[in-house]
Amino acid sequence: MRIALLGGTGDIGEGLALRWAYHTDHEVIIGSRDPEKARAKAEEYETELSSRGRDVKVNGFTNEMAADRASVVVLAVPPYHVADTIEAVADSLDEGDILVTPATGIKRDDDGFHYHPPKAGSVTALVTEAAPEDIPIVGAFHNLAAGRLADLDAELGVDTLLVADDPDAKETVRLLAEGIDGLRALDGGGLANAAEIEALTPLLINVANNNEGLNDLGVRFQ
């Protein structure tokens, strides 16, 4: 399967790109507003993978071209770029494509990090509003520490929660997620349940910041 990581030069995009290219046979495509940056990062990922004996091609393109080439399109961009990124790639999305959203809204104050959703109620809801109607949305990968994901030496042993209203799209993303070693994908229900999942991310940062020895935290439901 071809997976496009829009904003794939950023931290969560890097982690997902490396993990899928390393652990699976899916073809990973890096998208960016700046195609030069996408190509440079894609080469970096190739070098990293090659140093681990994994010689695979990772291509970099504009977000539009990356979305056009892939059947699963991951919006690995900050929440304030979600709407304009979708607008930019809307014409590149075909029937059968799936849009995946891992972004969450976070603000920081003196007390720590807090969930700060957009007016739509959650970033996932914002994506649903902005996306073409016939493209199914799957929320996933919200609660993964980017640094740990991008470090192929780091064991994961954590869960990711999926929300979607389209069961087939959810199943496709579940299989993609479980293709990553040490990642367990659990069903979080429909898109309307996204806010509580997104809110877990600032909590993970607070817990890591307040407890010695806990860094790059993930979560395990047990």
Add this chain to the structure above:
Amino acid sequence: MRIALLGGTGDIGEGLALRWAYHTDHEVIIGSRDPEKARAKAEEYETELSSRGRDVKVNGFTNEMAADRASVVVLAVPPYHVADTIEAVADSLDEGDILVTPATGIKRDDDGFHYHPPKAGSVTALVTEAAPEDIPIVGAFHNLAAGRLADLDAELGVDTLLVADDPDAKETVRLLAEGIDGLRALDGGGLANAAEIEALTPLLINVANNNEGLNDLGVRFQ
């Protein structure tokens, strides 16, 4: 230490009462608006503990009398009874006492369970508004499945997050929490970080409801 569980006849109260009485030497006191109910439940807990070779006294009182006798007072009541319970026991709280709040606001709709905080922003914030100024508040035990907690055969192996602005009170409750076998207490920061912790509870219920084989879920940060 003497711990009063106000609303200690309810499900989370039962779990905490049994665990503390079983795993520690703290004296557990059950409070209820109805002292007869408190006494009847306290006797039930004694019988359960005695059947496991643990012969300890558990007393039941009105919430006021339970709070008066204890130095740690746990508000194990539903969120809509938090304010009136605090009002009822305010005169029974002395300097040095600690008020612990495990409650969270949850609503259910067709999609599942959602975080539904009171106007104060979180149940913890509501407690802070309602409590006497000189009594430190600690948020804890929000994310524990009551049924699993009350089943002394069930291993926990999960975390609870503490929030407080008073470090001594937080440390006291941390030690109480870690006295329970299989429970790890982590620092969630100040009281202002409570909402994200409370929001984790409806998420745990959604995940349990949507995934076969996962019941009475807790969470482990790792």
